Amino acid sequence: MNLPANFLVKMKNLLKNEYEDFYKSYYEPKKQGLRVNTLKISIDDFLEKSPFKLEKIPWVKEGFFYQDEERPGKHPYHEAGLYYIQEPSAMAVGEMVDAKPGEKVLDLCAAPGGKTTHIASKMNQEGFLLANEIHPARAKILSQNIERMGIKNAVVTNETPARLAERFPDYFDRILVDAPCSGEGMFRKDQDACDEWSLENVALCASRQGDILANAANMLKPGGRLVYSTCTFSPEENEGVISHFLKNDSRFKLERIEAYEGFGKGREDWIPDAASDIDKTLRLWPHKLQGEGHYIAVLTKIDGEEEGKRKYAEVLRDQKVLKDYTQFAKETFIKQPQGDFILFGDQLYMLPNETLSLKNLKVLRPGWHLGTNKKNRFEPSHALALSLKGEEVKHTWNIASDEIESYLRGESISAKGSKGWYLVEVDGFSIGWGKLAGDMLKNHYPKGLRWVGK
Known part of the structure; x- marks a missing residue:
């Protein structure tokens, strides 16, 4: 050195x-x-x-x-x-x-x-x-x-x-x-x-x-x-x-x-x-x-005065915008998360409590990222998967840590069960999403995170 x-x-x-x-x-x-x-x-x-x-x-x-x-x-x-x-x-x-x-x-x-x-x-x-x-x-x-x-x-x-x-x-x-x-x-x-x-x-x-x-x-x-x-x-x-x-x-x-x-x-x-x-x-x-x-x-x-009136973040009020998310939540969660929503483009987030206005600030993440509003459907985010536990959702697919590499590489999994979104787990801990249809669990692990060449 x-x-x-x-x-x-x-x-x-x-x-x-x-x-x-x-x-x-x-x-x-x-x-x-x-x-x-x-x-x-x-x-x-x-x-x-x-x-x-x-x-x-x-x-x-x-x-x-x-x-x-x-x-x-x-x-x-x-x-x-x-x-x-x-x-x-x-x-x-x-x-x-x-x-x-x-x-x-x-x-x-x-x-x-x-x-x-x-x-x-x-x-x-x-x-x-x-x-x-x-x-x-x-x-x-x-x-x-x-x-x-x-x-x-x-x-x-x-x-x-x-x-x-x-x-x-x-x-x-x-x-x-x-x-x-x-x-x-x-x-x-x-x-x-x-x-x-x-x-x-x-x-x-x-x-x-x-x-x-x-x-x-x-x-x-x-x-x-x-x-x-x-x-x-x-x-x-x-x-x-x-x-x-x-x-x-x-x-x-x-x-x-x-x-x-x-x-x-x-x-x-x-x-x-x-x-x-x-x-x-x-x-x-x-x-x-x-x-x-x-x-x-x-x-x-040890000294100073607290600021008085504050302007809080504007939350999403239009329930029509939440229609596809609400349907996803009904099908996926055992108990739906509660809180105020905010939409950044087509990205849906839930704000932390008492969030002040973020207007005109450079914001990368305005809270808990739930997913994307797509045409006539809602696609959950990887952040949502990683913040959930198996007992909070209706469907999970657990894989042992010594067998999960194929999932992390982006490969789909042969599977039978009710169709819909599954929280994929490694040894009981959430790691991503899969969507089951036609005896196949389609892999939704983000492409940028996949274990290519590992």
């Missing part, structure tokens, strides 16, 4: 007698982790079914290390959304957000979706989750991961923090700012981050992080929690950004957060004019724990 010379000099000056251990950590194998998706399976049930050798991650109850030789991304359980492959240290951030069912939560810099999906699992499909990503291509990946994990209560936007701050003043109970950073903590697993690093980029990141944090602050309601995190060691982007923010916004205070073995404190001595209680923030070090570098600060908004 070719680490930047200026970075090494900087870290040696900061860490002093810890530097040698820190440097050696770059030449040790990186640890791999997965987080169980409790929206779909309990931790105990997953451990019973898991084909992988797993070791508990201390700082997140749903998190586990897996062995280097294993490939959980190539297993059907990954396609079914039973877990999310996530860097172990990064899992600490979702824990610190500590979202609760029924709350309004914002993940402001959300792609690719590891922390968003962690937050969603804590919310248990209740409340309003807004996941935003400013880069369009990354926003699409975020939306796909939300779909795979079966999340119903998330809206995905592709906006600037400033635009969202105009629309959602004093609105959210919790906000995560996992800020774009110089990526020093990811050097061991991402050579591109290493190659792109410079002292100038560190300064640029710190300035941008301050702007993002200021916009986030205005979207948090009084009493709300704001979590700031980075995957860099740079004091300018960590203690420096938080100290500057607190100096300029008296509405916030730092909270002391639980530290596990290997977690370090924020360093007052590494920046000028540090906040007096900056040691309440946390640093995760690769030479002290089995994970990469991270920084986490938790702030509470």
Whole structure:
């Protein structure tokens, strides 16, 4: 690994007698982790079914290390959304957000979706989750991961923090700012981050992080929690950004957060004019724990007034438009889902409760994607399949994990039964749709996800 010379000099000056251990950590194998998706399976049930050798991650109850030789991304359980492959240290951030069912939560810099999906699992499909990503291509990946994990209560936007701050003043109970950073903590697993690093980029990141944090602050309601995190060691982007923010916004205070073995404190001595209680923030070090570098600060908004009257999203009122969906729902569900509908072109969604108006925002996913209104018929979405359980539908077709590859390749299945839509399952967990007619279960697994050449 070719680490930047200026970075090494900087870290040696900061860490002093810890530097040698820190440097050696770059030449040790990186640890791999997965987080169980409790929206779909309990931790105990997953451990019973898991084909992988797993070791508990201390700082997140749903998190586990897996062995280097294993490939959980190539297993059907990954396609079914039973877990999310996530860097172990990064899992600490979702824990610190500590979202609760029924709350309004914002993940402001959300792609690719590891922390968003962690937050969603804590919310248990209740409340309003807004996941935003400013880069369009990354926003699409975020939306796909939300779909795979079966999340119903998330809206995905592709906006600037400033635009969202105009629309959602004093609105959210919790906000995560996992800020774009110089990526020093990811050097061991991402050579591109290493190659792109410079002292100038560190300064640029710190300035941008301050702007993002200021916009986030205005979207948090009084009493709300704001979590700031980075995957860099740079004091300018960590203690420096938080100290500057607190100096300029008296509405916030730092909270002391639980530290596990290997977690370090924020360093007052590494920046000028540090906040007096900056040691309440946390640093995760690769030479002290089995994970990469991270920084986490938790702030509470102690002052401010909640915004008054709000404009909520316009919902679909024309029942004629829902005619084909209603027929599908009657034939497919044991108990029909309840909520407000919205139509994006020919795509039908169900809005999370209390969704504000999304007009003039760049929206990729305005809620739970139900499917497509086609001519005289309704076709259910892959997102709908992945968010359902077998007991919620009238027809299921279960396939064992060691036999499901042909389905994932897009092949149809010889079958007998009542005609109509079937929720296809792998070992009892939803993975897609099939439609039975004429002793054949036609495959509706999306072409873009099929296991071609795997």
